């Protein structure tokens with residue numbers, strides 16, 4: 001998402017948004033100076049005019065609720081929990097990606113108090129319901145992907161964590177079996193899964209001056225099956241080049257937060273997301289990063305409508321289209 005206090009982007013915004021941005025920036029800066037934040041913010045809402053639009057709105061329950069306790073270790077099972085959060089059973093290895101499972105995302109100035117946009121649709125599972133995890137993968141430090149309250153709830157001595165380059169300090173005080181940074185093209189074998197960090201077209205700074213924080217897309221491989229998780233990325237041929245012909249079974253692609261036009265560079269449009277999935281010859285595709293939070297200016301349903309249009313003629317490849325949807329790889 002376009003999700004940080006990056007003042008360079010403010011030219012695309014309305015005057016009222018700019019005023020809001022400056023006020024917010026000053027107050028957040030103050031909180032930071034006082035050492036009260038657990039990380040300020042990384043979300044476009046701080047700039048946009050829709051940050052609190054759905055405040056107080058009742059959460060919609062997802063139509064589908066995954067049942068991970070019934071999943072077979074012989075399968076590859078993928079459940080979309082909402083936004084960019086996925087629970088995956090990779091032949092018995094339990095993986096959670098970019099979990100933001102609470103009712104809000106945003107800054108956490110005191111404990112787990114979160115100031116930021118609330119959800120439209122509840123996460124399909126709570127932190128307590130995802131069950132034991134082998135791997136927790138966090139693509140980058142923007143608040144819709146790196147949610148402190150959720151991460152604190154998930155602490156476990158049995159879970160390995162992978163985080164982007166230069167984001168390790170953000171994990172201070174949160175306890176897992178291991179927390180390792182991965183830079184683009186790094187590969188690691190963890191809990192039987194080969195994890196490879198891929199360079200997309202995004203950025204990872206949680207606060208503007210931490211420019212060294214990177215953003216990863218991810219390739220997960222086990223037993224000859226490859227899952228690509230795009231995370232946040234604009235359209236780029238870099239991804240295809242780095243995958244260098246590896247057959248992708250499932251591509252999980254972000255399709256939202258592309259409006260206004262200036263966002264498109266870092267968040268692919270639905271058509272561009274489909275094009276990237278096609279370029280990596282993905283057998284199946286899951287669209288994500290739409291429908292959960294109001295983070296940008298396109299209407300909430302527009303990304304999936306446009307994505308379906310882009311996939312027309314091959315729509316059978318699109319295997320999850322609703323929050324809570326679960327896909328089992330055909331054996």
Ligand SMILES: [Zn+2]
Nearest residue numbers: 001142144232
């Ligand atoms: Zn995002």
Ligand SMILES: [Zn+2]
Nearest residue numbers: 001003142232
């Ligand atoms: Zn992002």
